[in-house]
Amino acid sequence: MEDFSDLLEQLYFTGSHNAKSALIIDYLQRTPDPDRGWAIAAMAGALRFDFFKRNAVKQLMLERIDPVLFEMSYDYVGEMSETVAHLWPASASPGAEGLPSLGEIVTQFAEAKRTDVKPLLTKYLDAMTAAQRWALIKLGTRGLRIGVSARTMKQILAKFGDTDVAEIETLWHGVAPPYSDMLAWLEGKADKPDISEEVTFHPVMLSHPIDEKNLEELQPKDWQIEHKYDGIRVQLVSTANGKALFSRTGDDISPSFPDLLQSITEHCVLDGELLIMHGDNVDTFNQLQQRLNKKKPPKKLIESLPAGLMVYDIIADEKQMLTDRTLDERHQLLVRFIERSRSDRLHLSQPLQAKDRDSLQQLYARASDDTAVEGLMLKRKDSLYVPGRPKGLWFKWKRQPKLVDAVIMYAQRGHGKRSSFYSDFTFGAWQDDVLLPIGKAYSGFTDEELKKLDNWVRRHTVGRFGPVREVAKELVIEVAFDAAHPSGRHKSGVALRFPRFHRIRWDKPANEADTLDNVKALIES
Amino acid sequence: MHPQHWMSVESPGLYCRPADLYIDPMKPVALAVVTHGHTDHAMAGHSHVYATDKTMAIMTTRYGEEMAESTQPMRYGESVMLGEADDPVRMTLYPAGHIMGSAQVLLEYRGSRLVVSGDYKRRPDPTCLPFEVVPCDVFITEATFGLPVFTHPPIEREVDKLINSLQVFKHRCHLVGSYALGKCQRVILALRQAGYHKPIYLHGALIRLCELYQQHGIDLGKLVPVSEIEDKSTLAGEIVIAPPSALADRWSRAFPDVRTVMASGWMQIRARARQKQVELPMIISDHCDWPELIQTIEEVGAKEVWVTHGRENALVYQATQMGFKARALSLLGYEDEQETG
Numbered sequence: 001m002e003d004f005s006d007l008l009e010q011l012y013f014t015g016s017h018n019a020k021s022a023l024i025i026d027y028l029q030r031t032p033d034p035d036r037g038w039a040i041a042a043m044a045g046a047l048r049f050d051f052f053k054r055n056a057v058k059q060l061m062l063e064r065i066d067p068v069l070f071e072m073s074y075d076y077v078g079e080m081s082e083t084v085a086h087l088w089p090a091s092a093s094p095g096a097e098g099l100p101s102l103g104e105i106v107t108q109f110a111e112a113k114r115t116d117v118k119p120l121l122t123k124y125l126d127a128m129t130a131a132q133r134w135a136l137i138k139l140g141t142r143g144l145r146i147g148v149s150a151r152t153m154k155q156i157l158a159k160f161g162d163t164d165v166a167e168i169e170t171l172w173h174g175v176a177p178p179y180s181d182m183l184a185w186l187e188g189k190a191d192k193p194d195i196s197e198e199v200t201f202h203p204v205m206l207s208h209p210i211d212e213k214n215l216e217e218l219q220p221k222d223w224q225i226e227h228k229y230d231g232i233r234v235q236l237v238s239t240a241n242g243k244a245l246f247s248r249t250g251d252d253i254s255p256s257f258p259d260l261l262q263s264i265t266e267h268c269v270l271d272g273e274l275l276i277m278h279g280d281n282v283d284t285f286n287q288l289q290q291r292l293n294k295k296k297p298p299k300k301l302i303e304s305l306p307a308g309l310m311v312y313d314i315i316a317d318e319k320q321m322l323t324d325r326t327l328d329e330r331h332q333l334l335v336r337f338i339e340r341s342r343s344d345r346l347h348l349s350q351p352l353q354a355k356d357r358d359s360l361q362q363l364y365a366r367a368s369d370d371t372a373v374e375g376l377m378l379k380r381k382d383s384l385y386v387p388g389r390p391k392g393l394w395f396k397w398k399r400q401p402k403l404v405d406a407v408i409m410y411a412q413r414g415h416g417k418r419s420s421f422y423s424d425f426t427f428g429a430w431q432d433d434v435l436l437p438i439g440k441a442y443s444g445f446t447d448e449e450l451k452k453l454d455n456w457v458r459r460h461t462v463g464r465f466g467p468v469r470e471v472a473k474e475l476v477i478e479v480a481f482d483a484a485h486p487s488g489r490h491k492s493g494v495a496l497r498f499p500r501f502h503r504i505r506w507d508k509p510a511n512e513a514d515t516l517d518n519v520k521a522l523i524e525s
Numbered sequence: 526m527h528p529q530h531w532m533s534v535e536s537p538g539l540y541c542r543p544a545d546l547y548i549d550p551m552k553p554v555a556l557a558v559v560t561h562g563h564t565d566h567a568m569a570g571h572s573h574v575y576a577t578d579k580t581m582a583i584m585t586t587r588y589g590e591e592m593a594e595s596t597q598p599m600r601y602g603e604s605v606m607l608g609e610a611d612d613p614v615r616m617t618l619y620p621a622g623h624i625m626g627s628a629q630v631l632l633e634y635r636g637s638r639l640v641v642s643g644d645y646k647r648r649p650d651p652t653c654l655p656f657e658v659v660p661c662d663v664f665i666t667e668a669t670f671g672l673p674v675f676t677h678p679p680i681e682r683e684v685d686k687l688i689n690s691l692q693v694f695k696h697r698c699h700l701v702g703s704y705a706l707g708k709c710q711r712v713i714l715a716l717r718q719a720g721y722h723k724p725i726y727l728h729g730a731l732i733r734l735c736e737l738y739q740q741h742g743i744d745l746g747k748l749v750p751v752s753e754i755e756d757k758s759t760l761a762g763e764i765v766i767a768p769p770s771a772l773a774d775r776w777s778r779a780f781p782d783v784r785t786v787m788a789s790g791w792m793q794i795r796a797r798a799r800q801k802q803v804e805l806p807m808i809i810s811d812h813c814d815w816p817e818l819i820q821t822i823e824e825v826g827a828k829e830v831w832v833t834h835g836r837e838n839a840l841v842y843q844a845t846q847m848g849f850k851a852r853a854l855s856l857l858g859y860e861d862e863q864e865t866g
């Protein structure tokens with residue numbers, strides 16, 4: 001624990017990235033397992049549980065100091081862990097007794113019964129120096145911020161093991177603290193940990209929005225062209241040890257989609273779009289939404305809105321990782337995989353053919369009219385599966401948003417740093433001479449525009465309902481959105497997907513804004 | 526008579542009416558007693574100044590021979606009578622343990638005793654006599670580090686950090702920010718005591734005060750002005766001491782791979798140290814930490830404690846909890862962490 005505390009102390013006061021990296025590598029080289037692995041987890045924010053709650057620390061402190069003096073001190077220091085580190089009554093010879101190793105401390109807290117946590121914490125705080133107390137509290141509440149992000153830590157590990165950071169990325173979710181197997185591999189003392197049987201998330205490859213320049217430069221023959229489906233990006237993992245469905249950020253959403261997972265019997269890691277599918281027919285995003293975030297979806301819902309996967313990539317086939325194969329190769333393997341799969345819920349995302357840029361433009365135009373998709377995906381055929389958002393390999397070419405002119409009706413204050421501004425707006429469309437709300441938007445404007453909007457709201461308030469201000473029906477905004485759906489929940493009978501500010505029409509008279517009929521005409525059947 | 530009837534806070538500073546005397550005034554006055562040479566206590570331009578001879582020497586070093594119209598050096602324990610002959614104020618100076626020459630001021634008038642501690646500390650300091658407990662009715666204490674989060678570690682431990690760092694970072698120039706008066710000399714002495722006998726390099730602003738200390742018999746070892754070093758790359762692995770304001774200066778850019786060190790009681794608060802881009806904070810203070818403030822209030826045992834110079838609220842609260850009558854004495858112009866923390 002002493003070494004770990006010293007390391008944190010040095011990292012805290014070290015500004016340069018390289019110097020931090022050198023300190024950590026030095027620590028990894030001279031520290032045994034499992035201590036160094038726990039240190040990695042703590043610094044990278046990968047510890048999976050709190051040792052104790054901040055409040056428990058505070059309570060213990062208040063048993064030892066006058067609350068007024070505590071408040072004054074906290075106020076001055078501005079940070080709880082450090083306040084406690086300094087205020088905790090020091091023993092006669094702090095740090096002299098010798099503390100257990102970091103690994104032992106982690107184990108003790110992990111295994112402590114609820115009622116034992118406070119006495120354990122007290123014992124250590126008593127025996128420690130202020131710097132060690134600070135380290136323990138930061139560690140135990142998972143509040144270490146010493147300028148080493150998870151990403152930085154992976155880079156440092158790559159340097160430590162003289163390997164590529166992508167190797168660490170692919171491994172990261174499949175290994176767990178204290179990472180002894182990974183560290184042994186990085187030191188050349190063991191093989192790369194085999195995570196093929198782990199039911200674990202593999203970081204996904206993401207695309208960039210395409211721009212004019214990219215479009216001009218690309219040769220269609222080098223690119224795999226696919227529809228961009230209007231569902232959610234997921235990763236399906238199936239091994240002998242179990243099956244799971246992950247969101248693209250690694251959240252496990254398996255419980256909401258048991259039907260899809262049950263259909264899979266092969267060992268695989270698939271990348272695709274989660275959709276509601278009736279046979280080969282894709283249902284709307286609106287329908288998919290009904291199945292999201294349901295921990296225990298009712299049987300009837302599952303039957304009426306079956307989940308399917310539009311698969312566009314294969315990351316592992318049986319135990320074979322395919323991330324170092326080209327997209328071309330992976331696609332061949334994917335086609336064969338889907339052919340032999342026993343699941344009826346897997347659908348191949350069919351590549352589209354464009355022999356030149358004109359036909360590509362035509363594909364795009366058709367995709368824009370197709371209600372089940374929201375544009376095209378362009379992927380270099382020779383691209384390896386690179387986690388993260390590598391440049392120039394995958395592009396998304398979204399169809400143009402739909403636009404309506406709507407009138408601002410209500411405004412509400414935002415959250416966080418926007419909490420002093422009216423930044424959430426409800427807007428409506430005309431039905432005869434009445435405005436009916438059709439949606440809410442809180443993005444798409446610049447900071448400058450936000451100030452102007454806020455000012456406008458304050459000067460045009462005509463009523464107040466709690467935090468909400470009703471404003472004069474005078475200001476028109478051009479609202480962009482991805483799709484319009486019929487809605488029973490809204491009085492207007494229509495709901496917009498991803499509405500956001502496109503332009504503020506300070507110039508446009510409110511009576512020239514769109515009618516509700518105009519808006520409903522944009523609903524896709 | 527209770528001191529509250531004959532002491533007040535005026536715009537130049539703390540004032541004793543029957544003696545027409547200011548203590549550490551920050552504007553030129555006719556009659557002043559100066560507790561010690563720090564710039565938030567000692568200024569030039571008073572007509573007549575009382576202080577210890579060492580404080581006088583510091584003031585002369587800093588402000589020149591013309592620093593006051595007339596001066597009257599006093600020894601510790603020596604008294605002078607001020608004010609009306611038939612209604613006098615008796616003033617006596619006692620050691621404060623803060624820096625060389627620092628004194629507490631005892632004022633006795635109509636049967637009551639008031640002690641102005643000035644700045645003080647309780648840790649051993651080879652450059653000055655230790656703080657002396659002077660019984661009194663009202664004790665005016667500083668509160669620079671008047672919060673329970675402040676507990677200063679032993680200076681030996683902090684200096685070891687620097688010496689270790691010199692071993693680990695053999696090729697980096699260790700640039701130590703330190704106040705010119707008191708702190709600088711104490712850090713040098715502690716380094717010498719820890720067995721560091723190489724030359725120590727000094728920023729120009731520190732040289733005269735170090736010489737003054739050496740004239741007063743304090744052996745600081747070999748000191749070299751940085752300006753005498755032609756080839757600054759030879760400062761790799763050496764200690765250079767500079768005033769804190771010079772740390773981020775142009776001046777230090779020529780030095781090889783600077784490691785920024787800072788010696789100050791404020792270094793205890795991490796965020797503060799990091800804010801100043803200090804890589805190696807050394808918690809070394811010439812003021813009392815919280816336990817020492819409390820210890821002193823207890824030992825002096827004055828019925829009443831007036832608190833000034835720092836975080837008064839917490840100490841007033843604490844003294845009240847301890848059963849003393851306590852209040853904050855708000856003095857203008859005394860909040861200057863930059864110079865004396």
Ligand SMILES: [Zn+2]
Binds near residue numbers: 566644
């Ligand atoms: Zn002072």
Ligand SMILES: [Zn+2]
Binds near residue numbers: 561563623644865
């Ligand atoms: Zn001072």
